Amino acid sequence: MLSQFTRSLSCFVKPTPPKLNKLTRTMTVLPKILQDARPKVSPELDYSTYSNYQNFKINHTDLNLNISFDDSIVNGFVTFNLNKIDKSCNEIRLDTSFLTVDSVEIDDAKVDFQLKDRLEPLGSQLIINPPTATSLNNEFNLKLGFSTTKDCTALQWLNGEQTSSGKPYVFSQLEAIHARALFPCFDTPSVKSTFNAAITSTLPVVFSGIEQSVVDNGNGTKTYNFKQSVPIPAYLIGIASGDLVSGEIGPRSKVYTEPFRLKDCEWEFSGDVEKFIQAAEKIIFPYEWGTYDILVNVNSYPYGGMESPNMTFATPTLIAYDKSNIDVIAHELAHSWSGNLVTNCSWNHFWLNEGWTVYLERRIVAAIHGEATRHFSALIGWNDLANSISAMKNPDRFSTLIQNLNDGTDPDEAFSSVPYEKGFNLLFHLETILGGPKEFDPFIKHYFTKFSKKSLDSYQFFDTLFEFFADKREILDAVDWETWLYKPGMPPKPKFITTLADNVYSLAEKWATEIKNGNTTEDDLKQAFTAADIKDFNSNQIVLFLDTLVQNKEIQWNNHHTAAKTLLKIYEDSIVKSRNAEVVFRTYRFEITAQLKESYPQLAEWLATVGRMKFVRPGYRLLNSVDRPLALATFEKLQNIYHPICKALVKQDLEA
Ligand SMILES: [Zn+2]
CATH class of the missing domain: 1.25.40.320 (Peptidase M1, leukotriene A4 hydrolase/aminopeptidase C-terminal domain)
Incomplete structure (x- = not known):
């Protein structure tokens, strides 16, 4: 596993943008339509959070959780290590949703806090009044004791009747704004931190990180310790617990599932997952997360999948018994770069996560099955987009590529194929007019390197694009940006190989x-x-x-x-x-x-x-x-x- 990874690392040459003199570099100005729409703060502030995240630098987060199947609750502590970076700020504001908050401590001393009334859809703001010790730039620890409630929107509890093993099961789904329903946090994709998690349960636990150790508590429970050493936003946390076993499917990959399904899962995924990872590494750069595992959920898992880092959550309907559905994994895997490493700063710019992921997914598929398959998949996606927009109740509001959720609209309400497929089509269009993959690929490497472990808005993406292709400025200026970014409805149709x-x-x-x-x-x-x-x-x-x-x-x-x-x-x-x-x-x-x-x-x-x-x-x-x-x-x-x-x-x- 390690040698595989090291070998690809040594092959990797850090890409550099074309040589630009200093003057050109600082003078890249976007076309007027983009310049006029540019938010005042870069990256744009996230309005889907009640937290004052911009006043702090969050260095690390520790989660200490107990899963209780009997009561269908998770309780425990979250500890943030952070610095105040804004002198004028004199309180800490966090997101919560349907949580009970029991205690708040700063550097082990109890502090006052106030849980505001719930406002839909963003939840209840938690206000903490820190003592003066939290002065500017001083590092401090903020520890909160909490419990989920029966209204929790972050976790789904299944009883033994709803699983094949007859044992209970719980899994989380936090994207877009449900991390705040699992633990108090700065619930915005703009905030990233490393995580450690210690999760206690009567049944095996998987998490969006790498398992470090398992401790038997001698009382029928075990504590599973995990580490996520790449900084991630709260919405990417993934937790599941149930009757889970695992088997190897590649040099850096395992599949986790209920015992009865293990053999089928091993057969379905063996060999191919590693092929996908290597194809992606060639297009972008080496996989940064160490392991890539897949959790095949119980039959009643209602969704398609979720890109929890290190542990993709997948629907069991991926198992087709003939490997014919395995390409879906290319999507979740591609998120290891787009979304998980380079992240939209707010849900207005969700296309940066999903449009890029669909683009990379189809490039991975093309690397394995050929270019005609990529175009076929794009054509199916085009039809999905048309169906999705024509079925929308409010297409004028929700079918533009860049969204405006700054009025507090629930990001779940804006969710559709648009960020996925319109986003893909914009990137595919740019690839085509700029000269095809040969010309576009150095930009892919540059963009993902530049924004790795960061969160950005669409305008920072365009700055980077225009700067990188400064010598193709006329081509970029000729793009109908207004239609692509701000107009509702279908974008211009690209030419697909049919x-x-x-x-x-x-x-x-x-x-x-x-x-x-x-x-x-x-x-x-x-x-x-x-x-x-x-x-x-x-x-x-x-x-x-x-x-x-x-x-x-x-x-x-x-x-x-x-x-x-x-x-x-x-x-x-x-x-x-x-x-x-x-x-x-x-x-x-x-x-x-x-x-x-x-x-x-x-x-x-x-x-x-x-x-x-x-x-x-x-x-x-x-x-x-x-x-x-x-x-x-x-x-x-x-x-x-x-x-x-x-x-x-x-x-x-x-x-x-
Ligand atoms: Zn996705």
Whole structure:
């Protein structure tokens, strides 16, 4: 593991920007539209926090936590080591949300504090009046005793009924503003510190850091000690505890999961994760975090994943039993550079985290599967973006690339595909006009080196871009920045290589034509189509194929049972036998659209095995659309295996 890492380090040559004389360097002025929109303070202040983080330098954070499954609470202490850097500041203000704060000490002496009334959505401000000892630039320790409450939005508690092992499970999800619901903190991506964590539980614990030791307390609990030596913001803290075991999947990687799933996870990830890490290292620079592990969560984990440093949290639907879903890991891995090392300073600039991550994810995928795959993935992303914007209740407000949440709007409300896909498209556009990856790659290395372990806003990104490409100024000046950054709606469409998509569209079109021409018997169709048609399709192409068939309004599949069944028979190996959740879900959608009755109980059975909201909610909606009694009976039977948020949303969907 170590030699692997050292070898890549020695290959790494620190990139340097093109030579600029001092005058040019200091005189880089952005185009007027960018200059006019530039915030007064750089990086822009974060308005999604009640903390006065800008008055302090936070050096280190210690977490000392107890997990109580019996009471569904976490309690303990957090200790910040910090310096005051603003002379005029005479109080410490922190974020909390649904927390009980029991005690506050500065350098071991109790101090007064006041918990303000809760204001939605940012929570309850904690005001601490420090003694004069916390004078300017003096380092001091601030220690707070606290406990989470039943309203906690940071943790999800599952009982034994909701896990496969029959043991309880807890996991955190802190992005964007829920760290304050786990412990009092400066809850802003602008503040980074190193962390130590000592977490006590009756069940194994994983954390966003590297495990140092495990101490048996002799009372049925163990204390798990972790260290995160790269400074990170509070939202990246990740904690999970449950019946977890681990196995190796690469020279610096392990997978953690429930015992029954370990073998499948090891098989699914072995070898490939290291390939991804090495591909990313070539594009950016060596992986800085030491280990890269993956937590495959319990079935009722409702999300897709979260990039906790050292420990990616993943949905079990990634396990496709044929490695066909593994590219999703490229996204979470890419966050090890974009987001986790170089971080948006506030959620207004979330595209710096997610747009860059999607860009890097697709570069990693291209390094392994080729350029056509990158473009295909970008095209799918483009369609997602169009769907997401057209489904928005308030697109004028939330579909601009740079957001304005300075009025205290909940960042969760602004969450959509826009920072991901519009952000990707801007970077892809810049890469293209500046001369392709060969010209753009030195900039990638320069940008990530310059802002490593820092938080920045979009304007600092543009400063760096314009400075680096000073010799291509006319090209950058010609970009329609207003449309890209400040206008709602779709951005200008880049030119994608469409080979992989064209193959899919022409096959779907051929099916439509045969059916429209009345060639709908099994014999007719078996003459026109064979399994070889899609043998070489990757899983994303199969997904697009099934989506295209269902979306074709000219073909009423429910009037063509034989054709639908024949299609599934011909492509049985690639479609029906797939265990990739993305393909399985689309297959059910195709069958339900064609009203193939034998698929209804099969879909009901599948809904007992997945908990990811992306599949559970539309799964119930589909079943409800063709067999409401079965949908209701299935939900009645299964509701308690789902995550509480998922359960509430499905219930709501079924009532409508
Ligand atoms: Zn992401």
